[in-house]
Amino acid sequence: MPESLNKIVNQDVQLRPYNTLDIPARARLFASITSVEELQQLLQESPVDTDDMLVLGGGSNILFAGDFPGMVLQIAIKGKKIVEEDDSFVWLEIGGGENWHQTVRYAIDKGWGGIENLSLIPGTVGAAPIQNIGAYGAELADVFERLEAVNIASAEVRTFSKEECEFGYRDSIFKRALKGKFAITKIVLKLSKRPEINSSYGAIQSELERRNINEPTIRDISDIVISIRNDKLPNPEALGNAGSFFKNPIVEAEKFEKLKQSYPQIPGYEISENEIKVPAGWLIEEAGWKGKKIGNTGTYRQQALVIVNHGGATAEEILNLAAKIQESVREKFEIDLVPEVNIIS
Template structure:
């Protein structure tokens, strides 16, 4: 267990916001978590779990004990007639996992290429992109109970996945630390091209039946064209969830704004494009202090240099009020505000 004091968290959050952890422990194994739980002082301290920092907005210094998750490891756990079951340590960058599976010849995650963050954070948020969510490939995960120090294995039904949601954002928030995640990749692979950007790529290239590597490259190209690199411009990717509304609500909004981008869901509801609504309210390219709305994609808030968490909060709230005033929809942020 590696213990540090007075640690700057600016390098550990993708928005590049200034904050300091009074105490930080680097978690590289289940044993490290148990050592924290059993420690006479740290075992009783309030804690904050930090993965890749790509889904958090830091608005203050952290008096909590910060558990920085850095568990390594990638392996094929087992192979069946129908699937490859892979396992990854919670500290592995998500995109590293996606690229590794394709290098091994195991497709199935390519639609989620270039999503920032770590493997351990992926189930918390039930990450997803271009028609695929983590829950669609999820097998199980290991987590350490932060009260007892016991390692438990949780399967799909316990995790209660929803749209950018899971039990780890609700009942188990702050109560367990994910150490390893297992995914099931089907051998009967089929390309997923339902999203407009991917279908456009298929039309532009004339490739009607792309392989997984091609889709991976398309997704990387699309994301790089729309989203800034956090290493160059601080951001957390998509800042707001795309709201899901009933068919009746969707018809009402279309009657007022016929061009609104919307997608039908399997249950009869509709997902609305939050970025389109923010752009329609005139926010693209605008700033409050040093926090701004990205010029190429209104769904992304960025650090224009020297931003602090309060400026991001103020900008987010102003956008929420604008969208609510025009569309009657209250946008919900994806990142956690701390």
């Protein structure tokens, strides 16, 4: 390895501290990147083929199915600054290595709205556009302006507009055509100085009523979302998990109506005239998996959608459990569950 990279790259690194599922795996090479220039230097001088590189954020949406034989690139680029503003909005540029939730609270402290519903989502800012993070009636695409990324193969910097990111439900071009081909170094969000409160999600509205809050602020919404998430989801530091293991499936309206005949209580949220989103957690719970423990893994007692590591679980155990859950849901509802977690094999 070139001597110039010795300060950046470490060899044979245990990845357990870098994934919230707490799964042991080793990377042959590991580099923590703190600037675009550092990343470009590494890409240009690395002894590893670019096809054998993995870009890692906070490790909150990843399952290592085994040791990684190439180089793991952890994007640790920090910084926040206003790059444009007018009477109504600020355009905030944020380094890809910043913590997402801390960024949300930073915006709230400034009085800037638009991402408060996305409070307490784990992970880094740079990872947020990859799956177009979303929760409680909002998603990143609602406030996204553009991002800057480095091409892994050429080390060239490229700017992507919102349209070029091709955002969908928990999806973007970086999960499809450009998967693994770019490292996101910074993003720009358009945040409102005159926030519009989004309390449309049922659980938020119920909690507002319970707290007797008639005119909520963005901080109220954030605090409620944090409370709801803490009630439903385990803290990864106490119980290894990667949040929602599966995406909420989207089914045709006709199929949903047929399901309602057999399961009148099935919840659904209209995506379009012909599409209904069904909560995967409800399907998994109805299939009998909520709180079930098999070996060192299982589903969380409060939320069936979350697969947890009770301590010492292997990737094989988690994948076997996920497959059994998928099979059960398919047999009962004729719905295929797709993992939201990125499985690295």
